[in-house]
Amino acid sequence: MKPDSVAHKVLSPVFLLVGVALMVVSLIMDFTGSSFSGRGAMLVLGLIMALTGLYLLPTLKYHRAIVYVIFLFPLLFAFAITVLIPLVLGVGYSFTDWTGIRFTTWVGLRNYVTMFNDPSFIWSILLTLLFVILNMILVNVIGFALALLCTVKMKLVNFFRAAFFLPNLIGGIVLGYIWQFVFNNVFIDLTKTSLLSQTKTANMAIILVYIWQYAGYIMLIYVTGLTQMPKDVLEAAQIDGANAVKTLFHIKIPMIASTFTICTFLTLTSAFKQFDVNMALTNGNGSVPGFMGSYLSNGTQMLALNIYNTAIAKNNYAQGQAKAVFFFIILAAVSLIQVRLSNKKEVEL
Amino acid sequence: MTKSKRFKNLILSVIGLLVAIYVLFPIYLVFMNSFKKQTDIVADPISLAGASSAQLLENLRQVVGNSNFRFWYAFGTSAAITLLSLVLLALFGGMAAWVISRNHKKRWAAVIYMIFVASMIIPFQVVMLPLISTFRDAGKFIGISLLQSIPGIVFAYCGFGGAMTVFILVGFIKGIPYELEEAASIDGCSPEGTFFKIILPLLKPVITTVTILNGMWIWNDYLLPSLMLGQNGKVKTLPVAVQSFVGSYVKQWDRILTAALLAILPMIILFALAQKQIMSGMVEGAIK
The missing domain is CATH 1.10.3720.10 (MetI-like)
Structure with a gap:
């Protein structure tokens, strides 16, 4: 399938738009405290659709760069959420009165x-x-x-x-x-x-x-x-x-x-x-x-x-x-x- | 000369056998005592006195049907988590490693690679507590339960196994001649096509190594599943199930040892089938 085919020109913007829209809607629901249980699935679906739209983008020049981003994304995302963010939070929490759920004050070096x-x-x-x-x-x-x-x-x-x-x-x-x-x-x-x-x-x-x-x-x-x-x-x-x-x-x-x-x-x-x-x-x-x-x-x-x-x-x-x-x-x-x-x-x- | 050599080999064989007996002795005890009643085990744990296959069936019935252990359920959970994590780690790890090694001269790729390598010294203990709270909060926020769920723990294994997987794979991909990809590109192959049709098949030996290393770790891991899934939660892996089972049957050795047998048997069977691959995979992983 050539990047400038009609299918690409039509599908790419559709996927991108629908994907982004789904993500935005589900995020709005998250922030407003909606109890709709399908909002998580919507977010994931939106993300996958947006990435697919990006992949189908009718461009020869940037196609390689887009593939690189899509290839790196899953592992880096999982790595950031499970290792990097908890590491930063963990070092920060060690200077607070963290209870495992929330913290109220900084206590400096008291824990140490x-x-x-x-x-x-x-x-x-x-x-x-x-x-x-x-x-x-x-x-x-x-x-x-x-x-x-x-x-x-x-x-x-x-x-x-x-x-x-x-x-x-x-x-x-x-x-x-x-x-x-x-x-x-x-x-x-x-x-x-x-x-x-x-x-x-x-x-x-x-x-x-x-x-x-x-x-x-x-x-x-x-x-x-x-x-x-x-x-x-x-x-x-x-x-x-x-x-x-x-x-x-x-x-x-x-x-x-x-x-x-x-x-x-x-x-x-x-x-x-x-x-x-x-x-x-x-x-x-x-x-x-x-x-x-x-x-x-x-x-x-x-x-x-x-x-x-x-x-x-x-x-x-x-x-x-x-x-x-x-x-x-x-x-x-x-x-x-x-x-x-x-x-x-x-x-x- | 040959005679003294033969004598030397005989002595070494005897030493080796003695060590092997010592090493295998606990496993033998588990196996043999699973055939015995509690009273017979306590009276004489070493001999076969009182061992019968009827008793083994009775012990198995007690253990497999136990509501704390639920062997088949725990086995299935462990298998699902391990297999899913291994497939995703191989796929996503391969993809990421390929991008990094094809751009290793560019600064962004070098930085990503350095972060992965440096992160290998991070002990699990320093991230485990914030990890749980992050997963709990993020799960609540987006409306997907990340704790007490198989997708959540698979996601976590992809994050924790990512660094080592990328490290080993990048080392291998650097050795694949770039001309191969250029030829494919000239023939009109897209970059993603080049990866899936040419690079991925070439990665087979090193993906085997990575899969063995990750598989041994994920299958036997206790701390992450016990924290994420909970010791008394609905979803339990095999090590967590053994732990909570033993907790409820203190010193009931007939049941504990039968449960231990069930827990170690899958690995031992796998080892018997793929002994060479497992041993060389473990060594290659360590040397690189």
Whole structure:
């Protein structure tokens, strides 16, 4: 269909006019508080018709530009409504007395001051940092060891890869309940009391489950790094008489430095955001008798769960939002450092 | 040499098997205990004592028919949300990524791309609370319920999955020679025709990768559906249904484990069918 055909010349203005009219009418209804339930459908229909009219516009010169706009629109629109606008609002709300529905006054930095004077929040920060560091080390060491195992030429290798990766398919909530059963009913024969019943051991249990879920995934990435390594380098090392340990430390590890960066970054950010397992396994419970002079009952509560509970369970939205902004700042800083580091390394190579 | 090598492989195989047993053990427990009564599970959770297929059917009957769980309904909801989101993300993501990479030298495209990439560090926690209030208010304003509705949550997944999808797709499209499009354009193909007839078919491998990554995330996601749909709302996804089911049956392991089995089974079946694609998709997504 040529752009200057009669169909285009007639259809385009009709679609544009009807579409815009529908949108205007439904918006007027929105603003006047109409209770007509079809007004939402009208708005969507009007938008689609207006875009169709725009697409059919009888122009050769601007057709490409119009197609670009229409192609970008759906994703950008969804992205703006779900990410950008809530982010801006969220940062703003953290300086108010927002209740989750409305706010009445600006309170400045009050939410932030309260939050840093709250021992249970400080505990969550420290616990999360410890959890992140331990996980980053353990998951990477175990994942790398499993990857070395899974790159040896033997019969069962494909089965091992699939088996180690399998836990990653299961969502955190279901996984948390399954492990609750394992700790409370199965491991109890070995541990006498359930690991989940005491704060210290419950935190160990969370780490254990996290490694169980995540090490297989990290292993797969290392396996890819190791198998993409040029064979001739390894052969040369073998001919020069390097043993397995020397090959590992002087050739394999330096050659997959970029894979290490990727895996460190992945484990770091995902450990920071850990929520599902934390919620399903302990729900953050656990007593800490004396911390900063007060008794805490959130001994196993990581940051993400602390934010959630502050806002949803305790119904303190402004406080929860301030914590979330702080959480965002930490993660952004970590990501920036990571990007810096990996850029530097790539230049050196 | 060969003998010591064989011995080494044997030892490594044994180590691997031990690790595999440890890794698969919880899944085995879920599977096996779904065949048992509560009393038998508590008495001995490891052995097969008391396991029978009649008991499995009984457990399934209890769980599937439960008014808190409603397995088939939750399964259908999860499947509908995941499939719709994946199709729309692939389509809209592909369209947006193509426009961005074909204009990457222009400032506006570079800015849009930078915003997408930078937004990948935004944690869900910082947007989740205002997201709910925005969706509630906007829905009330325009007269479409965005919370507690499947279209609303699909829209949200398109927004949250958009950045990563565009990031991976742009990287791929940049590698497609521009001559291909110029040739099509000279032959009289419109820009939208070029995209749908030439570029989109070429994107198949990378769309597979994106779909696996997004699919694993959306299917297993708990926080977004629990906030948007509500824990006790009409519409529930599978993880939310498991959560509210477990909440109402504390320590009733026969039911909880059977529910867990039903929740993990679809993924495990899918993995058995497309193991290679899933594993390589997850790795490619991470490396890029």
